[in-house]
Amino acid sequence: MRSLCPLCIVLLVSVATGAAVRARDVKASAGARPVTIEALAPAPPPEWALLQRHLIDKLAPAALEFVRKYTRPDGTLIWRDEWPGMDGSDDGYESFHNFPLYYALGGPDVMHEVSHKLWDAVTRQFTAYGQVYREFDGYYDWMHHGESSVYFYFFGLADPTVPSFRERSVRFAELYTGDDPEAKNWDPDRKLIRSPINGSRGPRFLNTAEDWSTHRPVLAHYPLPFDDVPGVTSSEAWIDDEQFPALLEAINRRMMRGDVPLNLTATSLVLNAYMVTGEEKYRRWVIDYVTAWIERARRNGGIIPDNVGLDDVIGQYMDGAWWGGYYGWKWPHGLFNILESTTIGASNALLATGDLSWLELPRSQIDVVAARGRVETDGVLLVPHRHDRRGWYDYRRMSPQCPIVLWYLSRLDDDWSRLERVADVEAFQRATYSKHKGDSGNEAGWLAFLAGHNPDYPVQILRATWQETLRRLEVIRADRSTPPEQDVHHWQQRNPVIVEGLVQLMLGGPNHIYHGGLLHCRLRYFDPARRRPGVPPDVAALVHRVTDDGVAVTLVNVHPSASRDVVIQAGAFGEHEFTSVDHDRTSTVVNSKAFTVRLGPATVADFEIGMRRFVNRPRYGAPWE
Numbered sequence: 001m002r003s004l005c006p007l008c009i010v011l012l013v014s015v016a017t018g019a020a021v022r023a024r025d026v027k028a029s030a031g032a033r034p035v036t037i038e039a040l041a042p043a044p045p046p047e048w049a050l051l052q053r054h055l056i057d058k059l060a061p062a063a064l065e066f067v068r069k070y071t072r073p074d075g076t077l078i079w080r081d082e083w084p085g086m087d088g089s090d091d092g093y094e095s096f097h098n099f100p101l102y103y104a105l106g107g108p109d110v111m112h113e114v115s116h117k118l119w120d121a122v123t124r125q126f127t128a129y130g131q132v133y134r135e136f137d138g139y140y141d142w143m144h145h146g147e148s149s150v151y152f153y154f155f156g157l158a159d160p161t162v163p164s165f166r167e168r169s170v171r172f173a174e175l176y177t178g179d180d181p182e183a184k185n186w187d188p189d190r191k192l193i194r195s196p197i198n199g200s201r202g203p204r205f206l207n208t209a210e211d212w213s214t215h216r217p218v219l220a221h222y223p224l225p226f227d228d229v230p231g232v233t234s235s236e237a238w239i240d241d242e243q244f245p246a247l248l249e250a251i252n253r254r255m256m257r258g259d260v261p262l263n264l265t266a267t268s269l270v271l272n273a274y275m276v277t278g279e280e281k282y283r284r285w286v287i288d289y290v291t292a293w294i295e296r297a298r299r300n301g302g303i304i305p306d307n308v309g310l311d312d313v314i315g316q317y318m319d320g321a322w323w324g325g326y327y328g329w330k331w332p333h334g335l336f337n338i339l340e341s342t343t344i345g346a347s348n349a350l351l352a353t354g355d356l357s358w359l360e361l362p363r364s365q366i367d368v369v370a371a372r373g374r375v376e377t378d379g380v381l382l383v384p385h386r387h388d389r390r391g392w393y394d395y396r397r398m399s400p401q402c403p404i405v406l407w408y409l410s411r412l413d414d415d416w417s418r419l420e421r422v423a424d425v426e427a428f429q430r431a432t433y434s435k436h437k438g439d440s441g442n443e444a445g446w447l448a449f450l451a452g453h454n455p456d457y458p459v460q461i462l463r464a465t466w467q468e469t470l471r472r473l474e475v476i477r478a479d480r481s482t483p484p485e486q487d488v489h490h491w492q493q494r495n496p497v498i499v500e501g502l503v504q505l506m507l508g509g510p511n512h513i514y515h516g517g518l519l520h521c522r523l524r525y526f527d528p529a530r531r532r533p534g535v536p537p538d539v540a541a542l543v544h545r546v547t548d549d550g551v552a553v554t555l556v557n558v559h560p561s562a563s564r565d566v567v568i569q570a571g572a573f574g575e576h577e578f579t580s581v582d583h584d585r586t587s588t589v590v591n592s593k594a595f596t597v598r599l600g601p602a603t604v605a606d607f608e609i610g611m612r613r614f615v616n617r618p619r620y621g622a623p624w625e
Helices: 006-032 049-069 088-093 099-105 107-128 142-158 163-178 244-254 261-277 278-298 335-353 355-372 401-410 411-421 425-430 443-450 457-478 502-505
Strands: 038-041 381-388 392-396 523-527 537-547 551-557 564-570 575-584 586-592 594-599 604-612
Touching: 038 575, 049 099, 049 107, 049 457, 049 502, 049 537, 088 107, 088 142, 099 107, 099 142, 099 502, 107 142, 142 163, 142 335, 163 261, 163 278, 244 457, 261 278, 261 335, 278 335, 278 355, 335 355, 335 381, 335 401, 355 381, 355 401, 355 411, 401 411, 401 443, 443 457, 443 537, 457 502, 502 537, 502 575, 523 537, 523 586, 551 564, 551 594, 564 575, 575 594, 586 594, 594 604
Parallel strands: 038 594
Antiparallel strands: 381 392, 523 564, 537 551, 551 604, 564 594, 575 586, 575 604
16 A cells, blocks of 8 residues: 655644644643742842843833834834835834734833834824735735734734734734635635735735835845746846836736745734634634645645646646746745745644644655755755756755754654754854844754753843844934935834844744744743733743753742742643643642742742643633633
8 A cells, every 4th residue: 555645644634633622622621720839949140040131121221212213202103205015014013023022021011002002003104105904914925914914913922802903813814714805815615815915905916016116126136036038138127117017017927816835824814813712713724724735735746836826726827837936936035935934834733733744844845955955075965945947956055944943843853853954053053143134043053052052052142132232222323314215124124122032041932933923932921910921020031941841941030039920831822731840859740731930039940841732722811811
């Protein structure tokens, strides 16, 4: 009997997933008596704890200085009166995207208030410009929707009970589930999103020159999407008014109808609604859509095609070619977009079901390029990042981010070996801290710390974070530019709130994938005295070991005379469950998704926590709700 390929197994497993998750929900909902563990051993606070508390307390004044410099009293950006095209609203939201996450980690209450004010202001401002419609981007692609949406998702971690967040979560998801009569993005029969350009106005089958007007200079720096358009000779066609009409016609004819893997990022938006409401239809949509793309990869010999037509035919408008689609294997970023979108889609299906086999989708695409890679004389594996009619090309080392996320979620030895093979982990481990656009990029250094190779990493990244915040404040204070000189990325390049190190050290997970991923972590914290998320005042946390079935964390109370209570939750969304806690030579049975620690004055306490992963339905809200 012929064995099934891994992607086929995923399809079969998904059929039985619903009943299994519902059974786990019943089990988890029964709950257990809340556990409180006391830690009363005073000790001098370690350096990392003092640095972490400094960041938690002092990033807020930096943020408020940034806001005062660049926004009006109503929160709108001090900028132009008009902004054409379909690009740009994502950059407005990106300017403040991590403010609610900072609050959810323990930042001051003012950050919660200003986060909502600024989101509403950006929405109003870009509605007036014409990009936003019904509080969501009228039409654009899911690389840019994803960039702007993470700001919105973090409101669920900050306070999911805010009525506007709950209402918008449902309304935004229904733009893609077929429940919104105006936005016909979804084909429920073929399980596809009907265009790469989509949003609150529905699919955008025909782009205009005005749509692309502000983005054309950026795209002139990338390879052309097509090499066979008469009269189009180079990437300068994007900014050449004589060549651009022919390029735009080819884009509309070949790219704008049908589905692309990039749209898998929309699963975060729909899963967000599931975690707000618990309604099965949203979970089912995520499963159905990821399954549809797994099936398309199966039909294409294991390689995910980057375009399917409105009839769900691979290469329907590309003369049968499985490559060449919008943000696909050829243009503009190649492998980068394929791995990000498949990792986001698969991880969301994992959250929705608890089933690790969904991770075979991004894993299989890593294997696709690894099998076609070439080993240099120094043993370095270079993998192709693009494919077109010439075949595979653009050989480079693979970025470690998605392979690290894959291994972090699966914890499988095979995924660790895969990571070591395809990504230059050692080089990234040696690299100094650098601030990337998305408040990420230092995953390998954090991984080296967990593996015991760099015990000084917590102090290093916390110091580097503060130094980068100060550098950005210097840039802000020296900025004498006026709105006509400022491009749409002006503010996000100056945002002084940097939380990657806090996420890694406190939560025990990598920061989210910037272009629309949800947060995956082992622990979250809540302050029961103030009934809000985040560590209480004076408390610092360091996850220093992550295993298949547990986590080790050190909690510190730097206050010399006051006790502090902190609630610890298993996972960002309560998707995990604690089994036991070992502290001070005593083991306590927990069997719950949360427990409380009472930290005495000036206490430093270590905890070994047992955990079952992905056994609860993911949901927003504090453990006491």
